Amino acid sequence: GESVGLHLPTLSVQEGDNSIINCAYSNSASDYFIWYKQESGKGPQFIIDIRSNMDKRQGQRVTVLLNKTVKHLSLQIAATQPGDSAVYFCAENTGGFKTIFGAGTRLFVKA
Amino acid sequence: EAQVTQNPRYLITVTGKKLTVTCSQNMNHEYMSWYRQDPGLGLRQIYYSMNVEVTDKGDVPEGYKVSRKEKRNFPLILESPSPNQTSLYFCASSPGGGNQPQHFGDGTRLSIL
Numbered sequence: 001g002e003s004v005g006l007h008l009p010t011l012s013v014q015e016g017d018n019s020i021i022n023c024a025y026s027n028s029a030s031d032y033f034i035w036y037k038q039e040s041g042k043g044p045q046f047i048i049d050i051r052s053n054m055d056k057r058q059g060q061r062v063t064v065l066l067n068k069t070v071k072h073l074s075l076q077i078a079a080t081q082p083g084d085s086a087v088y089f090c091a092e093n094t095g096g097f098k099t100i101f102g103a104g105t106r107l108f109v110k111a
Numbered sequence: 112e113a114q115v116t117q118n119p120r121y122l123i124t125v126t127g128k129k130l131t132v133t134c135s136q137n138m139n140h141e142y143m144s145w146y147r148q149d150p151g152l153g154l155r156q157i158y159y160s161m162n163v164e165v166t167d168k169g170d171v172p173e174g175y176k177v178s179r180k181e182k183r184n185f186p187l188i189l190e191s192p193s194p195n196q197t198s199l200y201f202c203a204s205s206p207g208g209g210n211q212p213q214h215f216g217d218g219t220r221l222s223i224l
Contacts, residue, residue, distance in 0.1 A: 031210070101146075104153050
């Protein structure tokens with residue numbers, strides 16, 4: 001597969017544990033935030049999103065938290081599985097136009 | 112199957128030789144975008160298009176051109192490629208804008224020698 005993140009921050013967790021991936025965003029005017037998962041050789045895939053009028057949103061095994069005061073976003077994955085191993089990106093968008101991605105975090109899940 | 116299709120998937124070429132990377136989506140999406148991905152830098156937006164004949168620059172547009180003559184296609188053109196454009200490129204689309212989840216293609220690896 002493609003090697004896209006040779007020097008990424010890395011999080012290593014034991015299978016079954018919860019994972020928390022953090023992201024600092026740059027623009028206080030951003031009103032839409034999204035998390036993507038990227039597996040080797042593939043394009044990013046949507047996981048979960050949140051708009052600026054919310055501070056928490058839950059999906060299946062995933063939760064996104066938004067703290068606008070400190071411009072911080074986090075992704076929580078419950079009961080992490082080997083299939084969750086990937087690179088995770090946060091992204092922000094302002095007004096529906098430009099999208100800015102974070103540098104990414106590599107998640108390793110140990111069996 | 113709903114998808115974003117990029118071609119070619121891999122290309123090795125030389126400096127100055129014009130090339131086009133095609134992108135097509137079958138979901139009738141209005142918004143399309145191009146990104147480049149480099150190690151440690153995440154994805155950086157090159158150009159985006161809100162609809163047919165409406166395009167605008169992202170954060171790294173220098174050396175690239177795009178066109179949106181029809182809704183489904185959004186080609187990326189490198190008129191005179193240079194080695195610093197060696198990268199992994201992704202095309203994406205969404206129904207109504209960058210404030211909705213984007214569907215990504217599988218990427219195009221360009222190497223400019």
